[in-house]
Amino acid sequence: MSSSPITQPPVAPGTTATRGDDESDAAFESSHESPPGNAESGGSYAEHQDQGDSDDDGYVYHPAQEHADVTGNDDDDEEEDYDDEDEHDDEDDEDDQDYFDGSGGLEFELVIDELAPGAHDDEDDDDDDPNEPGNALQRRILQIIRGGGGRAHLGSQQLLALIQGHNVDDIDDDDDYWEPPRRMRPGYVPAFPKVPSEQGRKLMESGVFGAFDLREPDSKKKRLTRRLLDRELGLGDRTEQKTNLALMAQQMIPSSKPEMVIHYDDPVCCGQFSDDGNFFYACGKDFKVRMYDTSNPYNWTHYKTVRYPFGQWTLTDADLSPDNKWLAYTSLTSQVCFAPTDPNDTGDPYTLDLAGGMVRQGWRDAFPIFSIRFSGDGRTLVAGTGADSIVVYDIERREPLYNVEGHDNDVNAVCFADKQSPHILYSGSDDCTIKVWDTRSMSSRREAGAFVGHMEGLTYIDSKGDGRYILSNGKDQSMKLWDLRMAMSTADVERLDATKPTARRRYQYDYRFAEYHDYMWQPHPHDNSLVTFRGHKVQRTLIRCHFSPPGSTNSRYVYSGSYDGFVYVWNLDATIAAKIDVKSVTEGLRIPGYTPAARRREWMTLVRDVGWHPNAPLLVASSWNGPTMNAGTATLHSYNENDVDEAEPGMGLSVNEKIQPDEGLFNWRGLRGFMDDDDDDFF
Incomplete structure (x- = not known):
């Protein structure tokens, strides 16, 4: 293992790198303020980040959405009058019936109470500011849906767009911009990639992804006890x-029943x-990173917590140096924090500015970092940013080598x-x-090459580490496997x-709020991918995917x-080998703000990241939990053939x-169904 280049506090010439001190406490407290949003879909920093806390009414505030509501174009609010109302009524009824038939039987009823001229609404506040976002949104909705003579002219597609929070000014209900062709309407099942994948099956049989015994058909696989x-x-x-040893490792997939549930x-x-x-780290939205000694994977020890002193909105990523001596972690700023993993080093983290110290103070003038990785020799960092760029940073020289706007x-x-x-x-x-x-x-x-195939933005990529295979997660609800040898050249990308x-794209899918329909x-x-994997949901945040480790899973x-x-x-042929249920084992946990009113709402769990132990049949699911997903857990799942554990x-x-x-921290309505009477003593 190479030695770490960060042998001393990484202080760049000048003021590029600084050591945190007590004065950073105030900065840290003020950093919890949410970053301002950008109204453009797919291009805002806040679009990729965790959502704010929700109130009991279920309304989720988001800066970008609020900005879009306030700054919507009001110049073309007048609705067109219809001369032949009977003819249009028949057409609207037919269109609405078509949409009703394909939408699963959902109906929407919009009720608007209007006051007579001069009347006063007792519930209105005389001091309401007409420029407030909420009032502006109400005026906007009324302007759109009101028609002559008290009649509302709002087609099915406009209503759907309005419910989803989109601008409906330019949407004609006869236009197919919002409604796909009839063959792609709800109820239509597109031709997804074939499962099992023939190409994936060839990869399994090749031995590149672990041992494969051609003499054993899937229906006659030996049980683990027989292999033992x-x-x-x-x-x-x-x-x-x-x-035989390799096939034993492949069979030991962790089960849903957890060894331990860590609450945050x-x-x-x-x-x-x-x-x-020997080491596990967990990054929280509270800008803290907890470090654990996992040399015994079934008996963890917490030994250190470090924080990002001036974070924005949330922590976004973290990575260990190759020698495990340093942990780099990031937020929505251009600065990377470095914390020593040595339990005896209790000092504040060091920081390096990947922008080279050339930006003014304030995150608007820098760039947010969404992803960070050490190179194999530990001398270089690469970062993906919200400025559409890739930054390559030399740690020893403490300066950026390249800042390329490559996307x-x-x-x-x-x-x-x-x-x-x-x-x-x-x-x-x-x-x-x-x-x-x-x-x-x-x-x-x-770029030297490119891969295309996802129809929505990517949330994560992971390399197998062999210089050949790469895995990606996309907002089109698919995960894809790629081979570097099949990368498309720059010339071919331009030619084709x-x-x-x-x-x-003919529709605007906002993965933070909307459902993605087939x-x-x-x-x-x-598409130049090898295999496409489907079944999971990539919504709300940048959900991650990985290759399973060679040691514990072959x-x-x-x-x-x-x-x-x-x-x-x-499996590599796109068939599902296992589904580990994290939601059921965390449902009903006692969390801050879990009021009686919140208990009446649906419990939600989102698994954002999963770490598989390199040597033991154990994985850790890092999750968001609760009716508003404002708390978190790390659940340890190990291989166990039975629910009884002695x-x-x-x-x-x-x-x-x-x-x-x-x-x-425990509510008996949750894990109780997974526990045995003999396990009561451990709570």
């Missing part, structure tokens, strides 16, 4: 024994193990292709593309105009978190962030 017996008896030759007061944004499995939208994820090489890297963006870069030629500001299918999906005409699987509260594990402590131990048992 074969191992103890020493059956087979050396090759067969090695294959805020949502957990990401959590991962170190490459050796047409936010760069949500970056990673190196090979853990041993700092040269080839990938970037994934909201412009729906993955681009391949060679750091030795980035001065030309042109390969980004055109996603440059002008009829919205359509294949990319130039590299057999790919997996992802999901908005529906599950961890999805796939180990000490018993399964389902409920602890706080410092791994201290706390019965006050």
Whole structure:
């Protein structure tokens, strides 16, 4: 393992890097203010971040949406009068019936009470400011839906757009901009990629993704107990024994019943193990990173908590240096915090400004960082930013090497292709593309290749670490596997105009609030991915996906978190190998602000990140929880064939962030269904 280049406090010449002090406390407290939003869909910094707390009425405030409501164009509010009302009534009834038939039987009733001229509404406040967002929105809705003679002229597509929060000025109910063609309306099932995937099956049989025994059909796979017996008896030759051990590892997928549930007061944004499995970190929306000693994966110890002293909105990403001595973590600013993982070093974190110290104070003048990664030699950082750019930063020289605007939208994820090489890297963006870069030629500001196939923006990318395979998650509710050898050249991208299918989408899908329906999906005409995985939900936030580790799973699987509260594990042929239920094991937990009114609302769990232990059959799901998802958990799931566990402590131990048992965090309506009578002593 290479030595870390950060042998001293990384203070750049001048003021590029600073050491935090007590004065940062006030800055940290003030940093909890939400960042201002941008009204443009798909291009705002806030679009990719966690949502604010909700009130008991279910209204979720979002700066970008509020800004859009206030600044909407009011110049063309007048509705067209219809001369032939009877004819249009018949057409509207027919269109509405078509939409009703394809929408699952949903009906909407809009009731508007109007006052007679001069009348006074007792519920109105005389001091209401007509310029307030809420009043402006009410006026806007009334202007749109009012018609002559008290009749409302609002078609089905305009009503749907209004409910989804979109501008309906330019939407004609006869126009198919909002309503897809009849073959793609609700109820239509598009031709999704075939499952099982033939290409994925070939990858499984090739041995690149773990051992595969062609002599054992899927219907006659040996049970784990039989494989253990074969191992103890020493059956087979050396090759067969090695294959048997690999197949044993593949069968030990963690189960839904948790070993332990760690509770946090805020949502957990990401959590991962170190490459050796001795360390785990969890990043929270409260700008704190908790560090745990996991040298015994079934007996954790919390030993340190560090914070981002001037964060904006939330922590966005974190990464360990190759020697595990430093943890880099980021927020919506251009500064990266470095915290030593040594438990004896209790000082504040150091910071490096990836903008090179050339920006003015304030996050508006810098750029937010969505993703950060160390190179394999630990000498370089690469970051994906909200300025549509990829930043390559030299840690030893403490200066940016390149800042390339390589995408047409936010760069949500970056990673190196090979853990041993700092040269080839990938970037994934909201412009729906993955681009391949060679750091030795980035001065030309042109990518070496590209992948296209996602129809919505990317939320995360992960490299297998072999310099060849890459995995991506997209807002089109799909995960894709790519091969570097199949990357499209820059010339081919331009010749085929390969980004055109996603440059002008016929509908506007806002993954923060809206549901993604199957009829919205359509294949990319130039898709150069190997395998497409579906079934999970990529909504509300930038949900992550990963390759399973070679040690504990023999590299057999790919997996992802999901908005529906599950961890999805796939075989390489796109068939689902397992679904780990995180929502059920966290439902009903006692969290801050969990009032009786909140209990009447639906419990929600979103799994944002999943870390699989490199050596043990155990994974950790980092989640958001609660009716408004304003709390968090990290649930430890291990392989267990049965629900009965005789180990000490018993399964389902409920602890706080410092791994201290706390019965006050547990509600008997939740995990009770997963627990046995013998486990009661452990709460």
